[in-house]
Amino acid sequence: MMAQIAKIPIIDIASDTEQDQLKVAKKLVEAAVEHGFIYIRNSGKDIPIEAVEGTFDLSKKLFAAPVAEKQACTIQPNNRGWSAMQYETLDPKNQRVGDYKEAFNFGEFIDGKAQQPIPPTISEHEGQISAFRDLCHGVCLKINTLLGIGLEVNPPSFFASAHLRENGPSGTTLRFLYYPPLSDLLPAADGDGNTPNEDDVRAGAHSDYGSITMLFRLKGQAGLEILTRQNTWAPVPVCPPGTESDPAPPILVNIGDLLSYWTNGLLRSTVHRVVFPRRGERVAVDGETSTEPRYSIAFFCHPVGTTPLLPVPSERVRNFRRSEDGGEKNNPYAERKVMTADEHLQMRLRASYLTLYKDEKA
Known part of the structure; x- marks a missing residue:
C-alpha cells in the first residue's frame, strides 16, 4: 500500500522585476491560504548549498557527542538547549510516550557567539x-x-519589519533534529514502555508556534506527513516530482500558529507529524526510506517578542470570516484577544514541555 503524497505547490521566490515579485507574492499567499505548506526551490542563491550541507555535518557531529556534553546543555525555560529522547511531547493528548527524537535549539548569536551553553564538540564551529x-x-x-x-x-513591509533583529530579541530558533532508526529502539525492550509500538510516532501531530518555519531535509529520508483538509495524513516527499534534478532539495516552508492567529486564521497553520514505517506500507516516493536515521534542520522565525499581534492592515485579512472559511479550525490555538509574540510562544511551549514547566505555576 502506498499513501497519496501531499499536493504542495513548488514556488521559486526569485524575482527580477516588480511585476515578477507581485506574481510570486500572490502564488505564495494562495499556497499559504490553501495548504499552509510551500516548497521553495533552493538554487543556492539565497542559501548556498554548501552552507546547508556543512550545517547538517555539524548536526550529526553534535548528536554523536557524549551524552554528558549534551546534558550539560539541557534545554531551559527560554527554549534553548538540548532535549533528550522522549523529553518533548508535541501531541500530549494522544501520545502514549514522548517523541522519539533528540533536538538542540539555538537562540540568539552575538558577533558569531552563542548566548547559551553549547557542547564542546561543536564549540569551534x-x-x-x-x-x-x-x-x-x-x-x-x-x-x-x-x-x-x-x-x-499597508505598508507591505508590515510583517518583515516586525521581524527585524535590531528592534529587539525574539523567540526565533534554529533547531537541529535527530530521529534514530527504529532498529536502534527495538532492542530497548525492558518493560519501561519506551519501546515504540505501531501507534507511536517519531514526532507527535502538531502545528508550529511562530510566524513561518523553514525546514531542511536530506534526500532519501522519509517520515514527514501533513494533515490534509480531508482529514487524512499525506506524506511530504523530500524531493517532490519536478525537483529531482535540482541541485538541492527544496526548502519546505510552512505557516505557524502565530501568523495564522495574526491573519485571523486566513493563512493556514497545518498540523503535521513524523512517523515510523508502518507494517506493509511502502514509502510514497522511490528512493526514500523511513527506516534509517533521520536528520532535519528547522528554522522557526518569530517576530520581536514585544510585538503586539494587532489586526493586520489588510482588507483581505479584515474581511476573512472564521466561521465560513474554517479559520478557527485551522488555528485552534488562536484567541480573540491581543497578545504579544512572546506571550503567544510561551502559551505553546508550556503545552509541549510538560516536564520543563511542571514546577511552575501556570
Whole structure:
C-alpha cells in the first residue's frame, strides 16, 4: 500500500522585476491560504548549498557527542538547549510516550557567539552556525515581505519589519533534529514502555508556534506527513516530482500558529507529524526510506517578542470570516484577544514541555 503524497505547490521566490515579485507574492499567499505548506526551490542563491550541507555535518557531529556534553546543555525555560529522547511531547493528548527524537535549539548569536551553553564538540564551529542562522533569517524576511505584498498589507513591509533583529530579541530558533532508526529502539525492550509500538510516532501531530518555519531535509529520508483538509495524513516527499534534478532539495516552508492567529486564521497553520514505517506500507516516493536515521534542520522565525499581534492592515485579512472559511479550525490555538509574540510562544511551549514547566505555576 502506498499513501497519496501531499499536493504542495513548488514556488521559486526569485524575482527580477516588480511585476515578477507581485506574481510570486500572490502564488505564495494562495499556497499559504490553501495548504499552509510551500516548497521553495533552493538554487543556492539565497542559501548556498554548501552552507546547508556543512550545517547538517555539524548536526550529526553534535548528536554523536557524549551524552554528558549534551546534558550539560539541557534545554531551559527560554527554549534553548538540548532535549533528550522522549523529553518533548508535541501531541500530549494522544501520545502514549514522548517523541522519539533528540533536538538542540539555538537562540540568539552575538558577533558569531552563542548566548547559551553549547557542547564542546561543536564549540569551534559556532561562527558557522551563526552564519547559517543569519542566512535563514534573511530568507524569512524575504518571505514575510512577499506575504505582505500578496495580502496587500499597508505598508507591505508590515510583517518583515516586525521581524527585524535590531528592534529587539525574539523567540526565533534554529533547531537541529535527530530521529534514530527504529532498529536502534527495538532492542530497548525492558518493560519501561519506551519501546515504540505501531501507534507511536517519531514526532507527535502538531502545528508550529511562530510566524513561518523553514525546514531542511536530506534526500532519501522519509517520515514527514501533513494533515490534509480531508482529514487524512499525506506524506511530504523530500524531493517532490519536478525537483529531482535540482541541485538541492527544496526548502519546505510552512505557516505557524502565530501568523495564522495574526491573519485571523486566513493563512493556514497545518498540523503535521513524523512517523515510523508502518507494517506493509511502502514509502510514497522511490528512493526514500523511513527506516534509517533521520536528520532535519528547522528554522522557526518569530517576530520581536514585544510585538503586539494587532489586526493586520489588510482588507483581505479584515474581511476573512472564521466561521465560513474554517479559520478557527485551522488555528485552534488562536484567541480573540491581543497578545504579544512572546506571550503567544510561551502559551505553546508550556503545552509541549510538560516536564520543563511542571514546577511552575501556570
